[in-house]
Amino acid sequence: MPARDVVAQELKSKAQEFGLNLYTDLDELAADLRGSEGDVMVGSVASKFSPASSVQAKLLRVLKTTASPKSPTTPRESMEDLFVTFTDAHRKVLNLMVCNNPSLMSGSFSLLVNNPRVLDFDNKRNYFTQQLHRRPHSREHHGTLQLNVRRARVFEDSFQHLQRKSGEQIKHGKLSVRFYDEEGVDAGGVTREWFQILARQMFDPNNALFQPCAADRLTYQPNKNSWVNPEHLSFFKFVGRVIGKAIYDGRLLDTYFARSLYRQLLEKPVDYKDVEWVDPEYYSSLCWIFGNDPTPLDLTFRVEADEFGVNHIVPLKEGDDALPVTQKNNREFVQLSAQYRLYSSIKDQTDNLSTGFYEIIPKELITIFNEQELELLISGMPDIDVDEWQAATESNGYTNSDPNIVWWWRALKSFNRDKRAKILSFATGTSKVPLGGFTDLQGVQGVRRFSIHRAYGDSDLLPQAHTCRLQQQFLLAIIEGGEGFAFS
Numbered sequence: 276m277p278a279r280d281v282v283a284q285e286l287k288s289k290a291q292e293f294g295l296n297l298y299t300d301l302d303e304l305a306a307d308l309r310g311s312e313g314d315v316m317v318g319s320v321a322s323k324f325s326p327a328s329s330v331q332a333k334l335l336r337v338l339k340t341t342a343s344p345k346s347p348t349t350p351r352e353s354m355e356d357l358f359v360t361f362t363d364a365h366r367k368v369l370n371l372m373v374c375n376n377p378s379l380m381s382g383s384f385s386l387l388v389n390n391p392r393v394l395d396f397d398n399k400r401n402y403f404t405q406q407l408h409r410r411p412h413s414r415e416h417h418g419t420l421q422l423n424v425r426r427a428r429v430f431e432d433s434f435q436h437l438q439r440k441s442g443e444q445i446k447h448g449k450l451s452v453r454f455y456d457e458e459g460v461d462a463g464g465v466t467r468e469w470f471q472i473l474a475r476q477m478f479d480p481n482n483a484l485f486q487p488c489a490a491d492r493l494t495y496q497p498n499k500n501s502w503v504n505p506e507h508l509s510f511f512k513f514v515g516r517v518i519g520k521a522i523y524d525g526r527l528l529d530t531y532f533a534r535s536l537y538r539q540l541l542e543k544p545v546d547y548k549d550v551e552w553v554d555p556e557y558y559s560s561l562c563w564i565f566g567n568d569p570t571p572l573d574l575t576f577r578v579e580a581d582e583f584g585v586n587h588i589v590p591l592k593e594g595d596d597a598l599p600v601t602q603k604n605n606r607e608f609v610q611l612s613a614q615y616r617l618y619s620s621i622k623d624q625t626d627n628l629s630t631g632f633y634e635i636i637p638k639e640l641i642t643i644f645n646e647q648e649l650e651l652l653i654s655g656m657p658d659i660d661v662d663e664w665q666a667a668t669e670s671n672g673y674t675n676s677d678p679n680i681v682w683w684w685r686a687l688k689s690f691n692r693d694k695r696a697k698i699l700s701f702a703t704g705t706s707k708v709p710l711g712g713f714t715d716l717q718g719v720q721g722v723r724r725f726s727i728h729r730a731y732g733d734s735d736l737l738p739q740a741h742t743c744r745l746q747q748q749f750l751l752a753i754i755e756g757g758e759g760f761a762f763s
Contacts, residue, residue, distance in 0.1 A: 362393045373398045391643045396693045399643050406640055420448040425455050430476035434513050442634025445516055474528040488533050488553045493707050496533040497624035511624050512631035519635025527655040531707045535617040537646035539625050547613035565609045574600035647700045657706050659695045661687050667713035672729025
């Protein structure tokens with residue numbers, strides 16, 4: 276056996292040995308935590324894990340070694356599987372330890388970044404903020420970003436002020452905003468109002484940059500016809516910079532985008548299921564094609580695109596667009612159709628927005644979040660009134676006294692704001708609650724109440740959007756981000 280393979284096998288054996296020892300320690304810790312009362316006791320119990328014990332340190336060194344590019348493929352994959360299994364099994368304890376001692380994420384527990392789904396949103400956000408500001412830059416060195424803007428023209432005036440600035444100047448410069456013909460010194464409040472007004476004017480129909488999604492009229496996606504505005508691509512880059520600057524400065528924006536746009540900022544592949552949040556009717560058509568034989572429909576790898584009432588044909592497969600869509604290639608057709616609908620048709624717009632965003636926020640750092648968490652990072656955690664939500668909900672196939680319904684609302688009330696926001700996003704596509712409350716939730720046909728439907732069939736199915744059963748299954752669904760479930 277080659278020497279490298281011998282070393283790899285030895286590393287694997289040692290990792291398993293250390294992992295089993297650490298499993299025992301964590302099981303004991305979990306038992307102690309369940310019996311502990313108060314933060315002081317919890318902190319003392321968890322303190323023995325910081326700094327890392329010798330067993331922890333050995334295991335982490337082995338995992339880092341096997342993660343080296345020089346490691347053989349098969350043993351490396353085995354170690355990655357071991358690492359993922361280990362962190363998934365002890366998710367709660369690991370998050371508690373990181374919460375009590377955030378510095379672990381930059382030290383002994385840095386490998387958790389390789390499996391970010393294990394981390395709670397607050398722990399991710401703390402780590403992200405720490406890393407984002409770990410190289411302090413002097414505000415004086417980059418100067419003040421002095422903005423003098425007209426209240427009715429905040430978007431245009433701010434664009435003119437900032438388009439000549441570099442990404443570094445915008446990122447590290449201190450904003451100081453003044454509205455024309457208004458007295459007042461910007462001690463933070465004026466800048467906060469500037470962000471609020473700017474966010475509203477981004478979506479002004481007169482700018483033609485964004486259009487509301489048909490699914491809810493609350494979220495927005497880039498307008499494929501934004502080219503009617505000659506400066507539209509520069510505007511999209513500016514929007515990306517503003518979003519990045521708000522994140523860097525810890526400001527919140529009242530901006531809610533289609534899920535597919537968040538995925539693109541995270542450089543995740545297009546998922547055809549995201550079409551549901553943009554165009555539910557088109558999504559239903561894709562679902563039918565995906566699950567049936569579309570041969571009788573005489574489809575080819577082409578789609579129709581509309582530009583101000585004028586239709587034209589767009590090939591989905593260059594040089595092979597006349598190929599008939601059959602049961603053998605229907606899934607490829609669905610994926611390519613979604614790719615065009617969500618990305619290719621607005622590629623220039625999203626690429627420029629992403630470019631501006633990455634000038635402020637490092638690409639490799641933002642990917643610790645999933646698309647739901649990125650929305651929360653940009654727009655903040657909503658205040659969700661569960662009693663109001665319950666009062667505005669319809670139950671189909673259930674009565675309000677059925678155990679499943681009682682468990683559902685009891686579980687929601689027990690969840691923190693983070694989990695409630697993720698559940699709302701999982702079911703509706705966004706964590707945003709309409710201004711009029713849950714009674715104003717929008718569907719493709721207008722106002723539509725939140726509904727819980729009885730799902731018939733396999734009892735082992737994970738919850739779909741608009742349905743819920745066991746609490747553990749539902750938590751698994753929102754942690755996984757709603758990927759890979761059956762059609763709604």
